[in-house]
Amino acid sequence: MVLPIKKHFSRKSLLTVSIILIQLLGGSQTVSANQSKGSEKPNILFILSDDAGYADFGFHGSKIMKTPHLDDLAEQSMMFKQAYVSAAVCGPSRAGILTGRYQQRFGFEENNVPGYMSKNGTTGDKMGLAIEEVTIADYLKELGYTTTIIGKWHQGNADEFHPLKRGFDSFYGFRGGARSYFEYDENNPLDRPENGLERDFEQFEESPVYLTDAFADEAIATIDKANHSPFFIFLSFNAVHTPMEAKPEDLALFPELTGKRKAAAALTISMDRAIGRVLKKLEESGIAENTLVVFTNDNGGPSDTNGSVNSPLSGTKANHLEGGIRVPMLIRRPGHIKSNSTYNFPVSTLDLLPTFYSAAQGNTGHLKNIDGKDLMPYLNQTSKERPHQTLYWKKENRGAIRDGDWKLLRFPDRPIELYNIEDDPSEMIDLALKYPKKVRNMYKSLFNWELTLARPKWQLLREYEGKAMKRMDTYRILNDIQIQAKSL
Incomplete structure (x- = not known):
């Protein structure tokens, strides 16, 4: 009889179970298998x-x-x-x-x-x-x-x-x-x-x-x-x-x-x-x-x-x-x-x-x-490809994406900026106006990645001029980003 796995099992529990099963089946990546081969883990x-x-x-x-x-x-x-x-x-x-x-x-x-x-x-x-x-x-x-x-x-x-x-x-x-x-x-x-x-x-x-x-x-x-x-x-x-x-x-x-x-x-x-x-x-x-x-x-x-x-x-x-x-x-x-x-x-x-x-x-x-x-x-040069074609960053309504040698930055208070990091690591020459199609494609890629993220678990609250000012939560941020993306 096979018992169903309960939905509330944690990733950690599943990890433990999977490793035990692999060991029982004699998997090549287990501790015991490696020890039997005389290999030494660093x-x-x-x-x-x-x-x-x-x-x-x-x-x-x-x-x-x-x-x-x-x-x-x-x-x-x-x-x-x-x-x-x-x-x-x-x-x-x-x-x-x-x-x-x-x-x-x-x-x-x-x-x-x-x-x-x-x-x-x-x-x-x-x-x-x-x-x-x-x-x-x-x-x-x-x-x-x-x-x-x-x-x-x-x-x-x-x-x-x-x-x-x-x-x-x-x-x-x-x-x-x-x-x-x-x-x-x-x-x-x-x-x-x-x-x-x-x-x-x-x-x-x-x-x-x-x-x-x-x-x-x-x-x-x-x-x-x-x-x-x-x-x-x-x-x-x-x-x-x-x-x-x-x-x-x-x-x-x-x-x-x-x-x-x-x-x-x-x-x-x-x-x-x-x-x-x-x-x-x-x-x-x-x-x-x-x-x-x-x-x-x-x-x-x-x-x-x-x-x-x-x-x-x-x-x-x-x-x-x-x-x-x-x-x-x-x-x-x-x-x-x-x-x-x-x-x-x-x-x-x-x-x-x-x-x-x-x-x-x-x-x-x-x-x-x-x-x-x-x-x-x-x-060790087994692979000569890039480990990452694309990397992402996000904090509230600020975001950035690096795709190849190109990097786009999104700000809440000024226009998007675009840089070629290989040629300009100091980010001094903004190329956003010169390459509008690249800006549009990278912006949409950043937005699509953000759609896969969870809502932040805590938000910034502080007193300012006697009023509690709370920054936009993720849903409002993504809504604003979507509106902007449709306009590109």
Whole structure:
């Protein structure tokens, strides 16, 4: 007798069932099958910086920022010239990374900031990564990986969204979007990995280590405890996000700088030093050759708030110009990816989930409803095609689409703009009037994609001139877009 599958089964439950069935049937991509072949799965170290400027790394040409350890990593890696995030702000961007899906598909379109994204915090802690979504940690855990997240979470403060309920075996960090690098903050306490959902109200206060160093210490300890099983470590720094709290000795390294720029340089070198310590631990442990290492950033630098620089790209964090959505990215995997090389076609951080899953010897055909692509066939030149012909971005009634080398931007308060990114990465020459047919076709493609998205789960409410002003919800936005599209 075959029992029907209930409609309320989650994607995570179905994933678990499918993997068990594959194992029972002797599938070639299971853990047991791979072990029987003597194959060795790589460890995965994913390092994410926060709000860093595109130009603020030595490997991207900076003569001001000091990043010697990341520069060394770049020489051992493939550098991506056109790596994009799926959102220009950190919460949605991280949701896309964790799921491999455009986060607008499940309503995570805005940063989840209690008290700001909802009037008087009425939505409060109920804003987070939808619990039915399957995360990268869920997938890797099913393939036999020990999964750890260290640092910033920003996917929901409530316990239902806690990393230990999202596929991670351990968590050391804070749940919100930002916190002090120095001082204990009971609104954003550090969670002890061994205590699960118990919040830590004493550890950081009693041992006031600098936060960036604390995260590196925890990553090193996690590597020590790996015990020969493959691990996935998501090292999620909050550097160089505000508050601009740097160590005095690091500030002293940049006497020629002042203000936020000086603090950004100090935060950057501190993070670089911490990354260097973790990479050195991989070497000392003899596992660097079998560890896939990825470094990238969660969105463009917010030049106004942290002194970051995105040059030669225009724009900043929170907008869809290149400076808001194009990020540095390095991938190192000895024996699989050519060192000191570059990749020039556009890729997305949505691609990290299927790339990690493939590296872990999972069958990417088992991944359902994802938008990312396994990059390995492109990086090892098995495929010479573009991983993505088209990429999309949306936040409220702003949107952007990149198709090949062309990029269209839609604004609520001015005409559409069109750029050839290959010829004009700084987006200085608007070609919309010169190519009206291309504008029309790309606009309609963007609109058709938006029709596949979910309604945002929380909306911006704030007091302005004594009145509550609520931005248009998705249905009103799409209605207006449809009217405009029909007029093209």
